Amino acid sequence: MVRYLCLRCKREFDASQLAIMMSVRCPYCGYRVIMKARGEGIKVVKAI
Numbered sequence: 926m927v928r929y930l931c932l933r934c935k936r937e938f939d940a941s942q943l944a945i946m947m948s949v950r951c952p953y954c955g956y957r958v959i960m961k962a963r964g965e966g967i968k969v970v971k972a973i
Protein backbone atom coordinates (compact mmCIF):
# COMPACT_ATOMS: atom_id res chain seq x y z
CA MET A 926 0.00 0.00 0.00
CA VAL A 927 1.35 3.37 -0.99
CA ARG A 928 0.87 5.99 1.68
CA TYR A 929 1.08 9.73 1.52
CA LEU A 930 1.75 12.45 4.04
CA CYS A 931 0.44 15.99 3.74
CA LEU A 932 3.12 18.61 4.36
CA ARG A 933 0.66 21.10 5.81
CA CYS A 934 -1.64 19.17 8.16
CA LYS A 935 0.74 16.20 8.56
CA ARG A 936 -2.02 13.67 8.17
CA GLU A 937 -1.50 10.36 6.46
CA PHE A 938 -3.69 8.84 3.83
CA ASP A 939 -3.42 6.16 1.17
CA ALA A 940 -3.66 5.96 -2.60
CA SER A 941 -7.33 4.95 -2.59
CA GLN A 942 -8.22 8.22 -0.90
CA LEU A 943 -6.24 10.11 -3.53
CA ALA A 944 -8.14 8.35 -6.32
CA ILE A 945 -11.42 9.69 -4.99
CA MET A 946 -10.09 13.24 -5.32
CA MET A 947 -9.05 12.63 -8.95
CA SER A 948 -5.95 14.72 -8.29
CA VAL A 949 -2.87 14.82 -6.12
CA ARG A 950 -3.98 16.72 -3.08
CA CYS A 951 -4.68 16.16 0.58
CA PRO A 952 -8.22 14.82 1.20
CA TYR A 953 -8.32 16.59 4.56
CA CYS A 954 -7.14 20.13 3.86
CA GLY A 955 -6.81 20.22 0.07
CA TYR A 956 -3.11 21.10 0.16
CA ARG A 957 -1.34 20.11 -3.04
CA VAL A 958 2.14 19.35 -1.75
CA ILE A 959 2.28 15.86 -0.31
CA MET A 960 5.00 13.36 0.45
CA LYS A 961 4.90 9.86 -0.84
CA ALA A 962 5.91 7.50 1.94
CA ARG A 963 6.62 4.19 0.32
CA GLY A 964 8.86 1.65 2.00
CA GLU A 965 12.09 3.30 3.03
CA GLY A 966 12.14 6.13 0.54
CA ILE A 967 10.21 9.34 0.91
CA LYS A 968 9.58 11.42 -2.16
CA VAL A 969 7.98 14.83 -2.44
CA VAL A 970 5.18 15.00 -4.95
CA LYS A 971 4.05 18.37 -6.24
CA ALA A 972 0.86 18.77 -8.19
CA ILE A 973 0.90 21.13 -11.13
Ligand SMILES: [Zn+2]
Nearest residue numbers: 931934951954
Ligand atom coordinates in the same frame (compact mmCIF):
# COMPACT_ATOMS: atom_id res chain seq x y z
ZN1 LIG B 1 -3.47 18.19 4.53
